[in-house]
Amino acid sequence: MTRTPAGRLFRTATGHDLVLTRTLRAPATDVWASLTESERTARWFGPWEGDAGPGRTIRVQMAYEEQQPWCEVRIEVCEPQRRLGVSMIDGSGNYRALTADGV
Secondary structure, rough: OOOOOOEEEEEOOOOOEEEEOOOOOOOHHHHHHHHHHHHOOOOOOOOOOOOOOOOOOOEEEEEOOOOEEEEEEEEEEEEOOOOOEEEEEOEEOOOOOEEEOOO
């Protein structure tokens, strides 16, 4: 059986971008809560702490990484139940994530 790729890799001027697209069978309010409430993100990524809001930085614990490190994550865009954009820089590189289209 051949598997369908779960993402697309794009070459950029500074390296590559990996784009993952997911369709979830859940109400937008539930998906939004899974992305923005610490106790919900802890279930699939890791908990976070801080005063969240556009232009602010929070601390996220990488719960499924070795040593479970804490990383600073900047909230770039926040349009409730529509778009969430965050960025992170660590020893491995720069990361940017964006959700869109009704979360």
